[in-house]
Amino acid sequence: MSAPADRHLRALERPVVEAARMLVGCTIAHEGCSGVIVETEAYHDSEPACHAYVGLTARTCTLFEAPGIAYVYRSYGIHALLNVVVEPYGVGAAVLIRALEPLAGLDEMRARRGWERSRDLCSGPGKLTQALGIGLDLNATPLAGGPIELGPPPPGRPDPEIVVGTRIGITRAVELPWRFCVAGNRNVSRPRLPVRALTAGPVRRHPTA
DNA sequence: CATGGGATTGACT
DNA sequence: GTCAATCCCATGC
DSSP states (O other), X not given: OBOOXXXXXXXXXXXXXXXXXXXXXXXXXXXXXXXXXXEEEEEETTSTTSGGGGOSOTTTGGGGSOSSBEEXXXXXXXXXXXXXXXSSTTOOEEEEEXXXXXXXXXXXXXXXXXXXXXXXXXXXXXXXXXXXXXXXXXXXXXXXXXXXXXXXXXXXXXXXXXXXXXXXXXXXXXXXXXXXXXXXXXXXXXXXXXXXXXOSSSOOOSOOO
């Protein structure tokens, strides 16, 4: 069973946590460089880890826009991080793209990233924007027909097995299981989720022991 | 207007 | 494991 060709579009209409899961396996392309999404995180204005939690500001207004545009922001003063804005206009929600499996334009990615092995080119949210040449100037640009193109999974590619974990690098709402990774994929960022991590159902907060 | 804190990464111990 | 780099923006005085 290969993935439906419109999964990237249907994901935009969904609640952000479902969207984050559905976007795993889809593709991101920019100027001839592309990759398959292997790791995502969900952010929603109802929880304090989301930039939109503070409400509508000059920084966060992109998050409240209609779905299908990019939210690109600077992290730690250094890195540009790429998000897919989802949910209806007026809701601040986005899916952070955390890692890609490189597909095309590998030589150009290496040129931007340096000497890296293929698996290290896009194995992190700051790495993949550097590899694909995505900068802050692309904030609020459309993901269909824009400079960045969100596409369906590559034809014939089976749906990946997805593992679920808590989000990385945040200090608030740390318990939400809103991180989605392709099980066992070598391109996901660290810390890697174990292949046997939760794949469905409720979260077990504490080990039974 | 000053300040504090990041949705990170790479280098180093 | 620790830590510095570096800048935008939200907040508070």
